[in-house]
Amino acid sequence: MNGELAIDVRGMTKRFGDRTVVNDIALQVRTGEIYGFLGPNGSGKTTFIRMLCGLLRADAGSGTCLGHDVITESEIIKRQVGYMTQRFSFWEDLSIAENLDFVARMYDVKNRREAVQRSLEQLGLAGRQKQLAGELSGGWKQRLALAACLIHQPKLLLLDEPTAGVDPKARRDFWEQIHILAGEGLTFLITTHYMDEAERCHRLAYIAYGNLLANGTVKDVIDQVGLVTWAVSGPDLLSLADQLRHASGVQQAVAFGTALHVSGEDAAALERAIEPFRKEPYTWRQIPSGLxxxxxxxxxxxxxxFAADEHAPAASHHREPS
Structure with missing residues (x-):
């Protein structure tokens, strides 16, 4: 990763009807960086990334992606981007090699056969190249999708929840491959709901309903929010959680394994709220807030x-996926 910016944008905005789904967001991403996007479904993550990469036109904003203007040069940007969607979208009755060859034709890749062979070897698919895509497990389908994204040698990869439904071993292998590619100068924008994956990113952003709420390294994001957290263990934690959630100063009480994490933004108010419960049979300790x-x-x-207006007809709202 170097100091050169692959993405440098400000004021990025997208509206659908009367709804603003991306609201005045600024972002800088360095070349070779793995940048993660977190946020609830429908929060604008995918819409924002599509605007950055020339796949969707912004209503407002300015800046560059891969050295090109995000508004006026979107077609140029698009040709230098690889896009991996949530769902497997290749032809299941074609082999791995045939799928890659088809994608190479679509991109008009020069020396197509060599490019297909290079992609097969790069992702460890050479030994399975004749296997039908429909016969692959989730992890191997994921590798095929990544190989297809890389076949035209893009400078930026957009991965939209790429490991959903994939087993832990395949997820780990996938992330190791991503870090290898980033080390070679490829830039990644990745949406994920997995906290362990977010922690594997160099930096990340939290987007909620169109607004950028926090961004930076994992530590930066945790520090920006300023959450104070206590862990409590003992019997009948569900009943304790219910009582704590109604206490002033407690903003969340969530089960984590055999303990309960109790959090709030005001440390003094939180201590007052938990004070009546800091006795046997419970054990309390303050812990660093996690991602x-x-x-x-x-x-x-x-x-x-996008919360429904009770007076507005549901059909009048156009909702863009997350």
């Missing part, structure tokens, strides 16, 4: 800009 504590807090406190 998941922060994620839940931000999601709970964010206002849904």
């Amino acid at each position: 998941e504590d922060v994620f839940i807090h931000l999601m709970d406190s964010a206002q849904d800009n």
